Amino acid sequence: MDMRGTQGQGPRPDPDELRAAFQRQSRAELAQSRSQQARIARWAGMAFSVLLGLGAATVLVTRLSEGRPAGLWAALCAVSLLLTVAGFALAKLGRTRWTIAALALAVLVVQLGDSLGFFAD
Numbered sequence: 001m002d003m004r005g006t007q008g009q010g011p012r013p014d015p016d017e018l019r020a021a022f023q024r025q026s027r028a029e030l031a032q033s034r035s036q037q038a039r040i041a042r043w044a045g046m047a048f049s050v051l052l053g054l055g056a057a058t059v060l061v062t063r064l065s066e067g068r069p070a071g072l073w074a075a076l077c078a079v080s081l082l083l084t085v086a087g088f089a090l091a092k093l094g095r096t097r098w099t100i101a102a103l104a105l106a107v108l109v110v111q112l113g114d115s116l117g118f119f120a121d
Contacts, residue, residue, distance in 0.1 A: 038094065045091030045099040052103055053084035056110045063114075076113030080106045 060077040064070065083106035091099040 038096075041096045042091050042094055045096050045103075046088050048103055049084045049088035049091060049099070052087070052106055052110075053081055056080040056084060056106065059110060059114050071116075073113040073116035076109050076116065080110035080113060083109065 056077055060074060060081070063073065063077075083102050087099045087102035087106065090096075090102060
């Protein structure tokens with residue numbers, strides 16, 4: 001008798017029972033669940049886009065209000081703002097993977113701009 005892989009597990013369910021239980025599930029429930037998950041992902045992408053856009057704007061306004069001359073760092077912060085707007089638009093269109101890519105790039109660009117802002121004379 002082969003006992004590999006069955007330690008701590010109860011009796012294995014019959015594959016026919018599993019197949020029947022899966023087929024009894026209604027397709028409407030699955031479609032509704034997927035639709036709800038997609039809606040939540042779109043809203044989360046839009047919310048993160050707004051938050052990151054506010055963060056990039058805060059960095060830009062703070063550095064400029066300190067009297068630092070605008071330069072490459074300001075351009076990078078502006079590019080980051082544009083990326084967050086693009087992320088918002090992509091999330092609204094349902095392109096959540098592209099939204100994540102745009103927002104990750106926006107974070108990297110604003111961090112680079114912020115670090116260059118310390119060295120501006």
